[in-house]
Amino acid sequence: MLNLNFRYLLFILFASQILGLKAQTPLTITNHWMFIGVTVSHQETSHNVQGIIDTGASICLIDSTFAVDSCHIKIALSNATIGNTSGKRINSFRINLDSISMGDRVYSNVCCYVVDLAGRLKQYAPKFIIGGDVLKRDLWGFDLNQNVMKRYETVPANIKRTLSWKNHEDYSDAALNSIYFEGKISGKKTRVFFDTGSRKNELPEYFKVLPTKKIEIESANIADKLTLKEEKLCENTPVEIAEDKYLVNFFITSKAINKYPRINTDFLLGKIFLLNYKKKCLYILN
Secondary structure (H helix, E strand, O other): OHHHHHHHHHHHHHHHHHHHEEEEEEEEEEOOEEEEEEEEEEOOEEEEEEEEEOOOOOOEEEEHHHHHHOOOOOOOOOOEEEEOOOOOEEEEEEEEEEEEEEOOEEEEEEEEEEEOHHHHHHHHOOOEEEOHHHHOOOEEEEEOOOOEEEEEOOOOOOOOEEEEOEOOOOOOOOOOOOOEEEEEEOOEEEEEEEOOOOOOOEEEHHHOOOOOEEEEEEEOOOOOOOEEEEEEEEEEEEEEEOOEEEEEEEEEEOOOOOOOOEEOHHHHOOOEEEEEOOOOEEEEOO
């Protein structure tokens, strides 16, 4: 009887975990970016590609060459403009994809901007970028230790820390679906832009943090082509968000490029974190 009760208890514990956790998808970290497999479907064609998880993008982006050659999307004259996270705007083409699939989720009629990613990012260009408009539809978790992405039905009970954020509802100059933490960098209060689509952590020069060295690094974004530049690096810069303290390597930028500091997932390496867009919280589970 005791053995049966023990087995029943194990079954209940296992079932509760399964109900809370619905899907796992392999996650690849390359050049500080998080890639997952995504299926892009449009006009009776479907293609499996690696897409970047990008909290800095308001909505999804698709490479123009991939859109035309593989997805058979007919691009006419530009019908929209899109800005990079520094405010520079370029002409684009806005469409609604039939669907995209990630994990066990299928999202239909997905708004997407067509952008010449290959022309600007060259060898680093993804075919697809998953923006906040899709990420906010479910509770997605990212295990940067086991390198998997997971979808949760409910917020798990084992939350160690909560990092609250603000967005376009709180800041008039913030882009749609953006994530801003409030914290300190080198003791200076600031808001911090959380941008998983950024290859670098960037700190405006007005913080007056002295660089530790200069290095050459390739830089690009959706508006500017890939170039090799010498940039100033500030190593092990103290960052405080909520009650947490981190040491982050920042590249120095001008205020014209970044009005506020920008961080990617570097400070979360080895962690398991969840994005809850409804509650505007990032949960850390370990």
